[in-house]
Amino acid sequence: MNFESRTVSINEIDTQDSRYQLSLHIDTHTIIESIKAVGLINPPVIVKRDDDHYSIVCGFRRVMACKALGWDEIPVCIPPRRPTDLDCLKLAILDNRSHRPLNLIEQSRAIKKLSPFFPPQERFSKITFLLGLPENEKVFKKIESLCQLSESAKLGILENTLSLEAGVELVELEPEEQDCFAFLFRTLKFSQNKQKELITFVKEIAIRESVGIKEVINSEEIRGIIDRSDINRNQKAKEIRAYLRRRRFPSLTKAEAKFFEDLKSLRLGPHIRLVPPPYFEGTTYNITITFKDITELEQCKSEFDAMCQNPVLKRILS
Template sequence: MPDYPISNFHFPIFTVSLSCVDLEDCTYQITTETSVDDLSCSIESVGLMCPPLLINQRPETGNSNVGRADFEHCPQPGGFTIVSGFRRIAACHCLGWSDIEARILNADTQKLDCVKFAITENAFQRPLNLIEMSRAVYMLSVFFKEDKKLAEAASAIGVLANPSLVKKLKAVCLLPGAIQDNVLSDTISLSMALELGRLEADAGVAFAGLFETLKLSLNKQREIITRVREIALREDISILDVIMGDDFQEILNNEDLDRNQKARDIRFYLKQRRFPAITRTETAFEALVKELNLGKNVSLRPPRDFEGTVYNLNLSFKDLTELKACGVSVEKIIQNPAFDRWLKGTDNDSCVKI
C-alpha cells in the first residue's frame, strides 16, 4: 500500500466513500477559494493526483492497518474530517464520484499535528493571502499563547510573520465575513479591517459595504469614518444611524450617479453636516470667485477652513502675453467691492463669514 510522506509522518492511502466524509466540518480549512470548476476539469481529465488528507474520527477504526472494506462500509456519514483537500473533495462531489483515494490519519493524531499538516500543504503550494494567513495563525494560537512563539511556529511551516503581525492576523480571523471579504478583494487594508472591527456592532460591516461599493482610497476611507464618527458624537446618535440615514442612503442609491460622483457627494454631505458654518462660508467664497471670472491661469485660495487671514493667489503663464492677462485678473480682484467686503468681514448676503 502506498505511503504519502509529510515531515516524519507516513499516511497510508485507502479508498474512502465520500458519504463518510464530513463536508460541514471546516476546522482545518485554510483556503479561501471556493470555486472548483477548474479543479473539476483537471480531476476529470487526469484523475485525483494528490489524495486529500483526512483524519479518522471513529476510534474503532483508528488503526492505520484497517482495510479498504472497513472504510467503504462505515456505519454513518461523517466518519472522517477533512484536514487538507477541501476543494479536491468538493470537485469530486461535483463530478458525481462515490468514493476517492485519501490519505488517512489515525484518530489519535494530535490536533496540533493536524493543524500543521493543513497549513503546510497550503503554504508550500502557493503564497497565502491575508485571510488564509489569519486562519493559519489563529489555528496555531490555540497551542502557542505568546506571540513570539506563535510567530516562530508559523514561520517554521511556511507562514512568515513577526510577533506584531501575528497579533493582527489573530484579530482579523475573528472579524465579520463582510470585512474579511473586503480584505480579500483588496478593497480595504489590514489596518483598516482592524479599525472597522473596533467599531460598534454592525457599523464595521456597513462601512465595509460602503467601501466595496465606492472603491475609495485609504485616505478617503479614513476621512469618511472620521466624519461619520464625529457626526454621531456631535448629534448623540449611533454611527449606523448616520450611515443608514435617508440623506446618506439617497446619495448611495442614486442610480443616476456613477461611483465617483457618489463618493464626492457623500464626502460633501458629511462635511456639510459636520461643519455647517465652514461649508456655508466655503460655498459663498466659491460663488464669489466664480463671479470674478479669473480665467484658467489664476487661482485664488482661502485660508484652510477659513481659520486664518492669509489668502493664496497663484499665477501660471508661459509668456508675457499670458502674464499680462494674469495682471488683468489680479486687478479685477483688487477692484472688486464684494471681495473687499469679504476681506473686511462686512456682513452681507454674498459674504457669509464664520
C-alpha cells in the same frame, strides 16, 4: 511522514468539521471540471477521530468536489500515527502555501487557530515563521484582527474592495455595521485612504449626533446618491465623501462653500489663483499668477487690479 494511501467511504468524512480549514469559502466549481477531466491527482489528507469519522486536514475542495460528483469512495492519505492538532494545522498551512500564498483571511484564521498552541512570548515569532509573514508585530496584529470581521466584510477583504487598514477599523463595530460598510465599498470603489477616511467620518458623525452607524450609512442622502443614474461610480463616491464631510464639519464646509462662492464673484481668469489659509486658521492668503509672456502678465495685472477693487475681496479678507 509516510502517509498510508487508502480509499474510504466519502460519508465517513465529516465535511462540516472545519478545525483545520483555512479558507473562508469552498468554491468547488473549477476543481470539479479538473477532476472530471483527469481524475483526483492529489488525494486529500484526513485523520481519524475518536468517533471513527474523519476530519479533513488538507483538501477540503477536493473532498467537496468528489462529493458533488456523486463519488461514494475517495482515495485519501492518512498519517500513520494520529498527529496532534498543531501538526494537522501545520500540515494544512504548508499544503496550502505549497501551491499559493495564503490570502489575508486565511492568514487571520490560521493565526487564530494556531495561537492556543504557543505561549504568549513565542506566539508571534513561531506563527510568523509558519505562515511566512514579515516579522512586523503591528501588521501581525492587524491581520489577526480580521478574524473578527463579519462574513461580508471578510469577503470584501478577499475581493479587494475592503483594504486591510479599513478592515482593521471595522473590527470594533457590530457585524451589521461592518456589513453596511462592506456593501458601500463593494458598490462604490474607494481607495484605501478614502475608505479609512469614510469610516472615520461615519463613526465620528454617529458619536457626535448620538445616532447609530447604520443610520448614518443608510441615510436618505447616501441612498439617494447611490441610486442616482446620472453619475458614475467615481462621482457617486466623491459625492458621498463630500456629504459625510459636510455632516462631520458643518461650519468648516459652510465657510469653504462661502469662500468659493465669493471667489466666483471675483471672476478671476485661469491665470490667477487665490488660495485661502488652510482651514481659515491663519490670516495669510496666497495668490498665484501664471503667465507665458509680457502680454499675459499685463492681462493678469489688469485682472489683479480689478480684483483688488472688488468689494467681494474685502469681504473675503474681513
